[in-house]
Amino acid sequence: MKPRSRTGLVVALLTMSAGLLSGPAGATGGDVPTVVRTDAGAVRGTVTGELRTFDAIPYAAPPVGALRWRPPQPVTPWRAPQDATGPASACPQDANPEAPTGSTDEDCLYLNVTTPRKPSARPRPVLVWLPGGGFFLGAGSNYGPGDLVTRGDVVVVTVNYRLGIFGFFGHDGLPDSGTFGLQDQQAALRWVQRNAASFGGDPGNVTLAGESAGGMSTCAQLTSPGSTGLFAKALMQSGSCAFDWPANGQYPGQGAGAPWLPQSAVRQVGGEVSADLGCPGGAKALDCLRALPASEVVKQTLSFVSPAYGTSVLPENPAAAMRAGRFHRVPVLSGNNHDEARSWLIAFGDDRIDAAAYHRLVTDMVGGSLAPKVEAEYPLARYESPAIAWGAVTTDRIWSCNQVTTDRQLARRVPTYAYEFADRDSPLTRAFPGKVPLGAAHAMELPYLFSLGGAEFQFTPDQRRLAAQMVDYWTAFARTGDPNGPDRPQWSPVRDGVSGLSLAPAGQGDIRRVDLAAGHHCGFWGSL
CATH class of the missing domain: 3.40.50.1820 (Alpha/Beta hydrolase fold, catalytic domain)
Known part of the structure; x- marks a missing residue:
């Protein structure tokens, strides 16, 4: 099976188309702490102007080797403060305006936290941003939330999650086929629940937000049992549960479809792609696939751009769940x-x-x-x-x-x-x-x-x-x-x-x- 093609301009627009006490050590912005202790260890960020920024904080273990196509696992705690002064790698994806040289780095499950420099007597609201990109490209670090943070007096968290074949691959041997990217988002939200207070945020006042695929992800999380209690509000920009397209409506020759696919369909594609990658079916197929270098696997990334339902993460099509009223009862801001x-x-x-x-x-x-x-x-x-x-x-x-x-x-x-x-x-x-x-x-x-x-x-x-x-x-x-x-x-x-x-x-x-x-x-x- 060949990956679906994309027009360069469309890709570019899609891309444009994230409680312990703060430690006093390491302050370089006067009396503003640049070291914050998380539940896994301390991180050292930067103070610039009116912002404190902590980049590349790991929220899950690197999904490499035997952890490829498995649910996100806990990070290994660290002792010395970890550098959080620059962004992590984007998750594996083809070259595009957000990742001009592409990426084959699977060690990518990181998030970025930006807070106002000025302390607050009360915990601030937290906005968690899921980047768009058609479920096959994008990076949380490309979204600078300075105005939201300073003018709005909120904490903003931007998130990387697994994309394409690494995030939405399906196989008969994988119980949660087609949902690893959505599971990453939930792991990031759980990290926020555990750690928001360390950055001055309120874990009881979290808004999940995103644009395009990030908006669709937000709507999917509204219907997912696994996200219960992880956010108090939802914000969807240019993406909804009902999103779909007619034949020839988005691209000439494209069939009618929607972002969501039944798990059986995702697994069927996975079987075809496995054979294309030289790993035919059988008990050893996943071992073979996990042994392949990311540079080979990413070539098939556009074959997997649809989250799967009929899974523990999405028990039903989000569009059907929304129609039936089976979604979390939180306020929503939504638009196009x-x-x-x-x-x-x-x-x-x-x-x-x-x-x-x-x-x-x-x-x-x-x-x-x-x-x-x-x-x-x-x-x-x-x-x-x-x-x-x-x-x-x-x-x-x-x-x-x-x-x-x-x-x-x-x-x-x-x-x-x-x-x-x-x-x-x-x-x-x-x-x-x-x-x-x-x-x-x-x-x-x-x-x-x-x-x-x-x-x-x-x-x-x-x-x-x-x-x-x-x-x-x-x-x-x-x-x-x-x-x-x-x-x-x-x-x-x-x-x-x-x-x-x-x-x-x-x-x-x-x-x-x-x-x-x-x-x-x-x-x-x-x-x-």
């Missing part, structure tokens, strides 16, 4: 970007999409009998170009309305706040210039919350104000479960229908209340 699917236009020829191509793409996606209905709902005369029209069709069908579906299911049982990021001129659009404007495409909101890969992006004054308001919303939600506060418009929870906030700078409508279901034709898609 207005033009999500424009990130994928390049796969369809972007500026080469003319009226004839638009008709063909719609027909390929929904079939000849339904195509006229879709084209009537999305007439070309309404859009700047056929490419923009196709972007609207696929944004609504694949991203927005699936998020709306999950929001409705959540709102029946827990406080749920819905949003849409709508700045069509995000600084990331300048990083990916093209003939078709990206608008508020997938991942374009990330610079408003994080520095990415150490880069600080240039904002206009209106965008800087929007970024500050978003940080205030996000961190207020992490603190109380309610994003509201002074100096920003009121954000009401989802009631009947799905209304939420459109997050745009002044000049593009500013922050305002919108009907997300109506704006993205969700009634129409539901009728099909």
Whole structure:
């Protein structure tokens, strides 16, 4: 079986697309401690400006050798303070903008903790960030949470978890096939429960958050028995339990699907890949596979980008669990970007999409009998170009309305706040210039919350104000479960229908209340 191909630009956008007392020793920031004792040993971080940062803290033993494709195991305690002044390796993945040379280092189960420099009389809320990247790339250390930490007065933890074939491989000899990456996330959350207080955080006030695959992971953890009690709130950006896609909707020739697969399907792929790697079935197959170098195994990583259900980690499809109301009762903040699917236009020829191509793409996606209905709902005369029209069709069908579906299911049982990021001129659009404007495409909101890969992006004054308001919303939600506060418009929870906030700078409508279901034709898609 050959790995699925990915377009370079799409990969880049996906990537953009984590109680003991502190020890007094090692302080280099005046009286600010740079050594903190965890349950496994002390770590020595850095103090810079208004931040304390502790990178590359191990939360599980290296999953190497006999521990490859096993549940995360406890770390071996250490005596001397461990260096936590620089990031750990990204988990194994092909070369991409987050890991330009790729990675074959399986010793990657580390997290990073950033806190305000100034001490607090009360424990601070903790936000745990799961990076996106399609379940096959990404690294927690690429997300700099400085504004969230200093302006929002929270502790932020960013996490590495196993990806691709190392995180989601399936085999008949592995009881928890297809879930090792999700198990890593739970191990990181358990670490936070044990150690948050050492960094000034409140283990009883943890928000699990992520974007794209990180958002989908967050929704999966909402339905997983193993994450019970590990977080008090959930924040999903551009990823939900209901996420799925029709045939030819994300990429030409791609079949219909969803992020989640039954374990039997993941195991079947695992058997095929095992043979491709020279390890045929039988009692010794796993020994053979574990003996292979990571550099050989990673070549098949794109064959495993789907968490498996029908397991102890995910007993059922997260979409079905959400429909049935079988999820943890915590407040949720959930949203999308207005033009999500424009990130994928390049796969369809972007500026080469003319009226004839638009008709063909719609027909390929929904079939000849339904195509006229879709084209009537999305007439070309309404859009700047056929490419923009196709972007609207696929944004609504694949991203927005699936998020709306999950929001409705959540709102029946827990406080749920819905949003849409709508700045069509995000600084990331300048990083990916093209003939078709990206608008508020997938991942374009990330610079408003994080520095990415150490880069600080240039904002206009209106965008800087929007970024500050978003940080205030996000961190207020992490603190109380309610994003509201002074100096920003009121954000009401989802009631009947799905209304939420459109997050745009002044000049593009500013922050305002919108009907997300109506704006993205969700009634129409539901009728099909």
